[in-house]
Amino acid sequence: MSLRKRVDEKCKDCIYGPTVPGTWRQQVALCTAKTCPLWDIRAKPTSSIPESTLRWYGVDLVEFQPLTTAMKEVGHE
Numbered sequence: 001m002s003l004r005k006r007v008d009e010k011c012k013d014c015i016y017g018p019t020v021p022g023t024w025r026q027q028v029a030l031c032t033a034k035t036c037p038l039w040d041i042r043a044k045p046t047s048s049i050p051e052s053t054l055r056w057y058g059v060d061l062v063e064f065q066p067l068t069t070a071m072k073e074v075g076h077e
């Protein structure tokens with residue numbers, strides 16, 4: 001199993017909840033545990049996270065902007 005896959009599996013196991021809004025990638029991207037060693041390399045969503053999902057998680061849309069910009073720069077959008 002690749003390192004990428006291992007990180008993804010760890011994050012999914014850690015945070016993903018199938019009964020709450022967002023795909024596993026979206027939920028991982030919205031992880032707020034910045035002290036986690038995997039935080040910088042966690043998976044990013046492959047498309048924009050719906051505003052309704054961001055609001056459900058109480059995300060500050062202005063604060064989330066840098067991640068959205070980073071996603072565009074690496075071609076995740």
Ligand code: SF4
Pocket residue numbers: 010011012014015028031032033036037038039040042
């Ligand atoms: S980055 Fe977040 S989701 Fe991934 S392992 Fe760390 S705390 Fe869990």
